[in-house]
Amino acid sequence: MDSMTIIAVASIVIAGLTTGFGCMGPAFAEGRAVATALTALAQQPDASATITRTLFVGLAMIESTAIYCFVVSMILIFANPFWNFAIAQAAGK
Amino acid sequence: MDSMTIIAVASIVIAGLTTGFGCMGPAFAEGRAVATALTALAQQPDASATITRTLFVGLAMIESTAIYCFVVSMILIFANPFWNFAIAQAAGK
Amino acid sequence: MDSMTIIAVASIVIAGLTTGFGCMGPAFAEGRAVATALTALAQQPDASATITRTLFVGLAMIESTAIYCFVVSMILIFANPFWNFAIAQAAGK
Amino acid sequence: MDSMTIIAVASIVIAGLTTGFGCMGPAFAEGRAVATALTALAQQPDASATITRTLFVGLAMIESTAIYCFVVSMILIFANPFWNFAIAQAAGK
Amino acid sequence: MDSMTIIAVASIVIAGLTTGFGCMGPAFAEGRAVATALTALAQQPDASATITRTLFVGLAMIESTAIYCFVVSMILIFANPFWNFAIAQAAGK
């Protein structure tokens, strides 16, 4: 069962790190975008419609990179082909 | 029981690190967003409705990345498929 | 008793690090938010009601990430499922 | 089965790290681009058509580097030639 | 006595590090808040009541994260469940 343990541990470690570190970038970027949106709103309240729309499109785009990381983590925990292969082989043995 | 211990340790370590480091990004980003909101409020008190609304939408978006990290930690502690498989195998042995 | 020791050590180490490092982000962010609130108050004393309210909502939101970390630490020290499993197994042996 | 385990672990680790770290750069860059777009909109609301168009072309270009990373991760998880070779050899043995 | 030593060492190391590093964030944040309060007082001496009140609320909030770290350190030194379990087991042996 040794090699299965190693695969399990690697999947756990990487699933955590990918989400943990991969969310820092988007979080910073969203903080920056929101902050600038607020500054822009204070400067030009009349353009609030355009600003809000551009902000939401941008946030969606940035959030997408956070979701890539979350997706990779979920694949590694719940749909890991290497783990499935190992279980299949352990079962067939 | 050795391989179970390794999986348990890896889960504990990564659950902690994912939350510990993964919360730094959102915390910084929220601090930045709140700070800019306050500056914007001081500059343009009349637009406080729009500013507050945009701030809360932004905070919710940023908080979502912190929650991804917390969710991964909780999955690793309470719904870990690798741990469940190991228990099942240990029970069936 | 070896594998129990390892789980205990990992829990101690991660409980400390998660709180120790996980509190840096919120602390910085709160410091930044408070600092900007004070600047805003000095700039626009009339808007002190709105500024104070927004500040407290923001601080609560930021504090929530610090609390996620503290919760994970407390779970690891006092409600650790891996440790409970190990004790149960050691008792049943 | 030892060498297959090593290849599996390396693929898991690198798939996670490539996406986790590779998304930080694009996230920051998109945050910066969106932030500047909002500032520009606040400064020059009349040029909003040109600004929005340039922003979206730029975001697409930046997103492409995030997608290179995601593609490499997916290749390593689901279309890894080294893993396929190892399976083929294990099956033919 | 080996596993007790390891638990003791881990508790000592982490108790120190948690306080040592965990106090850097709050210290910086408090320094920043105090610094801005002083700037604000110099700019707007008339609002000194509001500024001082907001400053003290903010300092209390920031200090709370330092106290989380100190609490974890004290729990690890004086109310460590893993250490108590180990002593109990060593006594009962």
Add this chain to the structure above:
Amino acid sequence: MDSMTIIAVASIVIAGLTTGFGCMGPAFAEGRAVATALTALAQQPDASATITRTLFVGLAMIESTAIYCFVVSMILIFANPFWNFAIAQAAGK
């Protein structure tokens, strides 16, 4: 099969890291170029033709360094001379 495994692992690891880290630089640089283009557009809407043209030439030049990294990764995964030599030797044995 040991030395083949090592070559495979090294290729996987380096293919991921080269793309993962090598994309950070171009992403930042493109973010910066796009951000400045937007600022320039807001400052001088009349020169939008020249600005957009220069921007696209520059983005292409920066993207070229990201593509060098992606090319090296693809060579290492799909056209690796060291791996081919190893397969040839393993087949001829």
Add this chain to the structure above:
Amino acid sequence: MDSMTIIAVASIVIAGLTTGFGCMGPAFAEGRAVATALTALAQQPDASATITRTLFVGLAMIESTAIYCFVVSMILIFANPFWNFAIAQAAGK
């Protein structure tokens, strides 16, 4: 005497590091607060009473985090429960 040595070494190392690193944060923060106080005094000499009072309250608050670190160091050197337990056990042996 081996396990006692390890506990002694860990206590020495952590006592030093906790004070050594834990004093950097407060030192920086106090430097910043004092620096701003001086700037504020130069800007608004009339408010020197309020500024000085706020400065001293703030310095006391910041100093408290340095004192937490010093207290933990002193506890580890002179009132270490793990060391006392080890001595007691060595004496009773």
Add this chain to the structure above:
Amino acid sequence: MDSMTIIAVASIVIAGLTTGFGCMGPAFAEGRAVATALTALAQQPDASATITRTLFVGLAMIESTAIYCFVVSMILIFANPFWNFAIAQAAGK
């Protein structure tokens, strides 16, 4: 075949790292140059001919350092004298 494997691995690793890290510098530098060119164009649209010419000469010069790195990578993968020597010796054996 052991020493050949080591040479192959070293060549793979270094070829990737040289391109991966060596492209960060030029990418940043080109981003900076393009960004300043755009600012300059917005400031002085009349000098666009001189600016564009200087920009392209500069980009070529910066690109040259990226190409040094790419050349070293290609030499290590496809024209490596140490690898050729090893193959020659392995063939002549």
Add this chain to the structure above:
Amino acid sequence: MDSMTIIAVASIVIAGLTTGFGCMGPAFAEGRAVATALTALAQQPDASATITRTLFVGLAMIESTAIYCFVVSMILIFANPFWNFAIAQAAGK
């Protein structure tokens, strides 16, 4: 004499590091405070009495953190309870 050597080495290493690193923070902070005092003196020569007094109180406060580190170093070199215990035990043997 082995365990005594380890305690001696740990004491030497930590005594040096605590002072070496622990003095960086206060040095920076004092440099900053002095620098601001000089700027303040140049701006407001009339308030030199208040500025100088506040500066010296602040320097004393900052110096106190450097002295905590120096005290810990001196305790570790000349009044180390762990070393004394080891000598006593070695003598009594």
Add this chain to the structure above:
Amino acid sequence: MDSMTIIAVASIVIAGLTTGFGCMGPAFAEGRAVATALTALAQQPDASATITRTLFVGLAMIESTAIYCFVVSMILIFANPFWNFAIAQAAGK
């Protein structure tokens, strides 16, 4: 053949790193010089002859440090005295 392998590996590794890292400095520096040249051209179009001449002399000087690194890499790959000595000795054996 062992010691030859080590020399070959060291030469490969260092040849790559020297070029890879050694090109970052010159690339940044050239980016900075070109960027300032463009700013200067926009500020003072009349002095474009002097600016361009000084820029090219400066770029040549900076490029020289990149070329030192490239020269060392090429010496290590194609004219390595340690490798030649090793081949000579291996041939004469």
Add this chain to the structure above:
Amino acid sequence: MDSMTIIAVASIVIAGLTTGFGCMGPAFAEGRAVATALTALAQQPDASATITRTLFVGLAMIESTAIYCFVVSMILIFANPFWNFAIAQAAGK
């Protein structure tokens, strides 16, 4: 003579590091203080007496932290109690 060697090596290493790193902080701080003094002198030549006096008091205070480090180094090289104890024991043997 083994344990004496270890103590000697630790003393040498730490004596060097303590001075080497411990002098960076004071050097930076003094550079900063001198730089500000020069700026202040250029701004307010009439206050040169006060500025110079405050500068020298400040430099003396900063130099004191460098001297703490130098003192610890000298103690470790020429008045090391652990080394003296080891020599005494070696002589008495």
Add this chain to the structure above:
Amino acid sequence: MDSMTIIAVASIVIAGLTTGFGCMGPAFAEGRAVATALTALAQQPDASATITRTLFVGLAMIESTAIYCFVVSMILIFANPFWNFAIAQAAGK
């Protein structure tokens, strides 16, 4: 031949690193000097003779530190006394 190999490897590694890292500082410094020269030329075209002369003297001085590093590398590759001693000893054996 073992100890010769170690000396050869150390010489190769250090020759590369000394040039690779040692050229970063001068490259940055020259980039900075050239950049400021260009700014100065744009500000004061009349003083171009003095500026250019001072620039070239400064570049020569900075280049000298890069040349120290290159000289050390060349000494280590082509005039290494430790290597010569080793060859002499190997020949005389």
Add this chain to the structure above:
Amino acid sequence: MDSMTIIAVASIVIAGLTTGFGCMGPAFAEGRAVATALTALAQQPDASATITRTLFVGLAMIESTAIYCFVVSMILIFANPFWNFAIAQAAGK
């Protein structure tokens, strides 16, 4: 001769590092002081006597920290008490 070798190696390594790293701080600080002096001279040419005098006193003070490092290096190479003790013991044996 083994323990002598270790002492010699430690002395060589630390002598180099202490000077190599310990000179960075003073170099930066002197560069900063000289740079500010030049700015001050350009701002206030009449005060050149006071500025130059203060600069030279300051440079001497900063240089003193570089000299502490150089002195420690020279002590470790030419007047090392640990090395002398080792030679004396080796001679007397």
Add this chain to the structure above:
Amino acid sequence: MDSMTIIAVASIVIAGLTTGFGCMGPAFAEGRAVATALTALAQQPDASATITRTLFVGLAMIESTAIYCFVVSMILIFANPFWNFAIAQAAGK
């Protein structure tokens, strides 16, 4: 010959690192000083004599720290007392 090899390797490594890293500080500092001198010349062409003189004195002072590092490297390569002692002992054996 083993211990001689270790001393030789340590000398080579440290000689390279001391020069390689020790030249970064002076290079940066000289770049900064030259850059400020050029700015000062552009601001105040009349004071060029004083500025140039102060610059050259300052460059000489900064260069002195680079020369300390170069001197230590040369001592370690060509006048190393530890190496001479080792040769003498090897010859006398």
